Amino acid sequence: MTAPSQSLPAAASGTKPLDPRIETISWILLVLVMISVPVWGSIYAVYMACLISINVIATVGLNITVGYAGLLSIGHSAFLGVGAYASALMWLHLGTPLAVNLVIGAVAAFAIGLVFGIPALRIKGVYLAIATLAAQYSLYFVFQQWTSVTGGDRGLSLPKIDVFGFGDTGFYYVVAFVALIATLAARNLFRTRIGRSFIAVREKDYAAQVLGINVVSTKLIAFGIGAAYAGIAGALLAAFLRIVNPDQFTLVSSVFFLAAVVVGGRGSILGSILGALFMTLMPEFLREIIALVSIEGADLASLLSPLREIIFGSLIVLFLIFEPRGLVGFVDRALGRSENVEARQEH
Amino acid sequence: MTSDILVVSGVDVTFGGIRALSDVSLSVPERKITAVIGPNGAGKTTLFNVISGFYKANSGSVTFAGTDLLSQPAHTRSANGISRTFQNIALFPGMTVAENIKLGAHAQLRTSLFAAGLYLGPAAKEERELEERMDKTVIELLGLQDNRDSSVSGLPYGTQKRIELARALISGPRLLMLDEPFAGLPTTEKATMAAQIRKVVDERGVTVLLIDHDMESIMGMSDQVVVLNFGEVIAAGAPADVQANPAVIEAYLGAEA
Incomplete structure (x- = not known):
């Protein structure tokens, strides 16, 4: 029982809390940037900002499960799928408004997340990751095969949503607002007993028990919250793309979110934002670079898709080896806040 | 006289074929410091882990302030008023x-x-x-x-x-369990630690149950000492009595000589 738990090594750990003033200023700056995107940005920029906001929500959720609570999950995109289908079905069959659909998406994903979180009570680390693969594949199977409800491979098509008559810009503000609230809520969570109990369970579950933490329910809740965030992101994605089909929720997309967590910084809300930003924009940068170096007529663009996956994988490995704290590690160093002790903290 | 806040009676624990604790009984008086000592492998930490709810006892009971502890999961100890530390510091x-x-x-x-x-x-x-x-x-x-x-x-x-x-x-907490609070500390810090524990008992009415090897600190600060050897209680009483007990001298000196 005294054997230390085999959780992931503490990632974005050991730094002093950020000066509250700096933090408040950062939040205000973030809000200003988010508000102003449609003013200075093109339609394309607004589109990307929507996608980034949705990915931020999903990444924050996965970071709660993987980064803070230490429960490795590689089935995250399946929970996005649950949220997307649940909200799309509500919309198509009951005509409920977006706000209701978001809540339904979150609740549905939370419930399914709890079910697939049960293995986390018995197994850890890599073995848990394999068990979450079951979530990934069984939910994909349901999306694809339950044709009478999900529309099978063709999926579901949704009507265009018009928020207050502002079209795409209006929808962007809804997405950005939800992302902001979701991120702030996650940040708040880790100021209280609930967030602390997640970290305690990740680092030493036996000590957590002594402190009165119910390890079983804490792990389930951590898994459920991660899935609920995915559900919200999925519901927004459905409304954004106006189509829901199984191929949006594959293993590759789960790995995408896992990469966002690792690249951004495990156990860090800022890291989730940076990771989602980086991972969403990376394919765009790649396209630009390929366009720059490509010779006239050569079809380098067709390489982009396979390249993407190779780059996801290599990024995870490179960050784990060279900067386990992710992009947040760079930020901390830039602010002179790194203490560099946690890197040697092995237990 | 103070009453006993924690009563361990007839606790048996086996790991495979090894009997880690056999018929261990002890009572911890309220607002006192009780120390459990014994050679390595005597079952001291095992006893702590049974009280904490980490190990299942084959038989016997542990009663804290009138409530049975062994039927409750480990995470309820804190709400019951029991807290503890670990031998190899379990901070996050x-x-x-x-x-x-x-x-x-x-x-x-x-x-x-x-x-x-x-x-x-x-x-x-x-x-x-x-x-x-x-x-x-x-x-x-x-x-x-x-x-x-x-x-x-x-x-x-x-x-x-x-x-x-x-x-x-x-x-x-009403009961504070300390697993080797003095281990690895230099002499000056040992004295500070002992004074802090004493202060907590005297000023806050906390009951302390502790394990350690440091005889000097233990004999100086404890109100009651319980000696474990090979999973059995071989002596219990005031520090001076325990020190003079032939079975204790045998266990400590005889085993090593």
């Missing part, structure tokens, strides 16, 4: 000193998931009150003012031991 390196200590009060906090996400009103108030309580009750007592907001990892060993003690104390 990914958190600050303050966060580690606050975790000690987890069972007493009520913030729900949604209130935590909003962090308005009750949730924020509970955190503020907890911080005040922490500053008032344990930070100063254990001299942790300078380290309050630093990361736990990298702090000196002795400081980490005091943080763990602070974490065990913030909930205001």
Whole structure:
């Protein structure tokens, strides 16, 4: 029982809390940037900002499960799928408004997340990751095969949503607002007993028990919250793309979110934002670079898709080896806040 | 006379074919310091882990303030008023000193998931009150003012031991179980630690059950000493009586000679 738990090594750990003033200023700056995107940005920029906001929500959720609570999950995109289908079905069959659909998406994903979180009570680390693969594949199977409800491979098509008559810009503000609230809520969570109990369970579950933490329910809740965030992101994605089909929720997309967590910084809300930003924009940068170096007529663009996956994988490995704290590690160093002790903290 | 707050009676624990504890009985008087000593492998930590609910006893009972402990899961101990420290410090390196200590009060906090996400009103108030309580009750007592907001990892060993003690104390426990509080501390820090434990018992009415090897510290501060050897209680009583007990001398000196 005294054997230390085999959780992931503490990632974005050991730094002093950020000066509250700096933090408040950062939040205000973030809000200003988010508000102003449609003013200075093109339609394309607004589109990307929507996608980034949705990915931020999903990444924050996965970071709660993987980064803070230490429960490795590689089935995250399946929970996005649950949220997307649940909200799309509500919309198509009951005509409920977006706000209701978001809540339904979150609740549905939370419930399914709890079910697939049960293995986390018995197994850890890599073995848990394999068990979450079951979530990934069984939910994909349901999306694809339950044709009478999900529309099978063709999926579901949704009507265009018009928020207050502002079209795409209006929808962007809804997405950005939800992302902001979701991120702030996650940040708040880790100021209280609930967030602390997640970290305690990740680092030493036996000590957590002594402190009165119910390890079983804490792990389930951590898994459920991660899935609920995915559900919200999925519901927004459905409304954004106006189509829901199984191929949006594959293993590759789960790995995408896992990469966002690792690249951004495990156990860090800022890291989730940076990771989602980086991972969403990376394919765009790649396209630009390929366009720059490509010779006239050569079809380098067709390489982009396979390249993407190779780059996801290599990024995870490179960050784990060279900067386990992710992009947040760079930020901390830039602010002179790194203490560099946690890197040697092995237990 | 004070009453016994913790009563262990007839506890048996086996691991495979090994009998780690056999028919162990002891009582811990309230507002006193009881020390459990014994050679390595005598079953001291096993006894702690049974009381904490980590190990299942094959038979016997553990009663704390009239309630049976063995039928309850480990995480209910804190709410019952029992806290403990670990032999090899079990702090959470990914958190600050303050966060580690606050975790000690987890069972007493009520913030729900949604209130935590909003962090308005009750949730924020509970955190503020907890911080005040922490500053008032344990930070100063254990001299942790300078380290309050630093990361736990990298702090000196002795400081980490005091943080763990602070974490065990913030909930205001009735029974404090200390697994080797003096191990690895230099002589001066041992004296400080002993004085702090004594202070907690005298001023806050906490009952202490501790394990250690450091005879000098134990004999000096304990009200009662229980000696374990090969999973059995071979002596119990006042420190001076136990020291003079031939079976104890045999277990300690005979085994090593």
